[in-house]
Amino acid sequence: MNKLNVIRGLVYAQAVGAGVISFMHIVEVGLRFGLGWQSYVAPFLIDGFAMLGIIGRNAKDGQGRHSFSDRARRAGLGLSIGAGLVSLACNVTAGSNAGQMVFGVVVVAGFITAEWYGSTLETAPAVKAAEVDDATRARRSAAAVKAAATRKRNAEAAAKNDRRILRETRRAMSAEQAA
Numbered sequence: 001m002n003k004l005n006v007i008r009g010l011v012y013a014q015a016v017g018a019g020v021i022s023f024m025h026i027v028e029v030g031l032r033f034g035l036g037w038q039s040y041v042a043p044f045l046i047d048g049f050a051m052l053g054i055i056g057r058n059a060k061d062g063q064g065r066h067s068f069s070d071r072a073r074r075a076g077l078g079l080s081i082g083a084g085l086v087s088l089a090c091n092v093t094a095g096s097n098a099g100q101m102v103f104g105v106v107v108v109a110g111f112i113t114a115e116w117y118g119s120t121l122e123t124a125p126a127v128k129a130a131e132v133d134d135a136t137r138a139r140r141s142a143a144a145v146k147a148a149a150t151r152k153r154n155a156e157a158a159a160k161n162d163r164r165i166l167r168e169t170r171r172a173m174s175a176e177q178a179a
């Protein structure tokens with residue numbers, strides 16, 4: 001599983017959680033103001049318009065280009081802001097004390113933050129291998145051949161030196177035993 005997809009999933013799970021809380025707050029406000037079944041439709045209208053605005057503002061095609069015109073993206077931003085303000089008002093109004101009202105603000109701020117962060121996530125561009133011209137490639141190849149020859153000569157010299165030390169040690173031991 002791709003790390004980016006996991007992070008995106010967590011971000012969107014955060015947004016869904018905030019959306020569910022917002023849904024309940026909007027229903028609570030609707031019931032408080034005497035709406036019946038309409039209380040359960042209102043969240044789809046309010047948060048639904050916010051989601052439409054988000055889609056209109058952030059939709060991209062397969063190459064990462066925006067799918068909509070600048071005018072449509074500005075309209076999406078306006079739709080998101082308007083619906084977001086209504087949602088904020090409902091989430092604050094749902095609270096019956098200062099703590100619950102602050103929680104309503106935190107819910108909307110959390111949704112906006114998760115939505116914003118989710119829309120900014122993208123993979124890093126692939127690192128391109130450095131392009132090497134033919135002259136540099138030839139110099140590097142020659143250097144590699146020369147290095148291999150040097151290593152071979154060094155190994156042969158080390159082996160020759162080891163054989164010389166072994167011969168000298170044997171002579172010294174023979175001379176010592178003879179004495």
